[in-house]
């Protein structure tokens with residue numbers, strides 16, 4: 001794998017390792033080798049180490065946020081340099097390095113406008129500063145200024161044509177600009193330089209997905225995951241493609257997250273106001289029929305709690321018990337939190353969270369959440385684990401006649417009574433009641449559902 005930075009200093013890396021400092025960045029500047037270490041230099045031992053580094057030719061500058069250790073040497077114009085000019089050139093270089101570090105801080109804090117401005121200044125002072133050029137391009141991409149970003153990557157590549165970060169990010173900018181053929185060629189170019197560049201494999205997959213070349217996209221995501229098995233974006237992208245290809249028995253978490261993050265600000269108005277949504281009310285009516293008492297305290301878990309409509313409909317029963325929620329959309333969770341009625345809200349995929357250690361409940365609810373799952377077996381098993389013996393699981397699904405479940409073109413699922421009964425039996429949950437109900441309207445058409453009550457047998 002090629003190293004875009006040419007030289008990793010043979011003295012400094014072991015020195016930093018030996019003293020517990022994390023080397024964040026190594027670069028060959030025009031004038032000096034420099035290293036940016038985690039900040040601030042943490043303790044007296046490390047301070048001493050920095051002094052030792054001085055002995056092997058390093059100089060330290062600490063501005064309270066970052067420690068930069070610079071090794072004097074490798075001067076481009078060493079012949080012209082007197083000790084005085086060396087010092088001033090070095091100081092100027094340090095100013096740029098510190099500026100770059102400040103730019104990185106802004107970038108990491110999501111202040112992309114400020115970051116791109118600072119990187120722009122750094123690059124104005126040192127037009128050959130590859131990292132500065134590349135980071136400015138990346139910050140501009142975050143600002144969706146893709147054309148300007150392209151210019152930064154082009155300038156970096158004019159200086160170093162095989163700079164893989166610039167090749168890969170340039171291709172990403174082309175993808176954002178929907179210049180798909182060029183983007184694909186760009187990622188192929190980056191991978192020709194470095195076939196181990198996992199980001200490029202993943203982003204190449206995204207180009208192929210945009211081209212609707214789904215099988216090729218899967219291959220590309222697989223390459224990314226072979227290189228970096230714990231690569232969340234590549235995993236999500238792969239799952240999304242499997243879903244498009246109809247090879248998933250549930251909606252993928254990443255797809256749901258972005259759907260409901262977008263929906264969160266107008267969910268209540270659209271669902272209740274426009275679509276006449278009644279899932280939460282159906283569950284409450286079911287509860288009134290099947291629960292042995294309608295007095296608190298109940299320990300309640302709300303699966304796919306969304307903005308908290310279900311919590312609101314059941315909060316009276318949770319008094320003195322608890323009311324928890326799980327949802328995978330951060331914005332929906334925030335909306336639920338604003339109601340001030342939940343004791344604990346967990347951000348995550350409910351299939352996963354249910355199987356993790358946690359509280360037990362007397363009542364688990366899922367209104368309009370199971371419609372995003374075809375195969376209900378993992379959820380039922382998780383619910384059975386989390387219910388107290390004698391506890392209830394009340395949920396609503398879209399209904400169908402016949403057997404099994406089916407996926408609808410609108411990316412939801414519906415379930416037959418026969419399927420629900422079979423899965424409940426498999427999870428050893430007792431089937432208490434199934435009632436046809438109206439969930440909401442789809443455009444003007446009513447959506448028919450089942451409100452279902454299961455119970456974990458007392459003896460389990």
Ligand SMILES: C[S@@+](CC[C@H](N)C(=O)[O-])C[C@H]1O[C@@H](n2cnc3c(N)ncnc32)[C@H](O)[C@@H]1O
Nearest residue numbers: 260304305306309327328329332349350367368
């Ligand atoms: C249609 S909304 C229903 C919200 C709420 N239950 C109600 O009745 O208003 C579906 C919710 O389920 C969440 N959701 C979907 N799949 C999920 C999953 N696998 N894990 C956790 N939450 C999920 C969505 O983020 C969304 O907030």
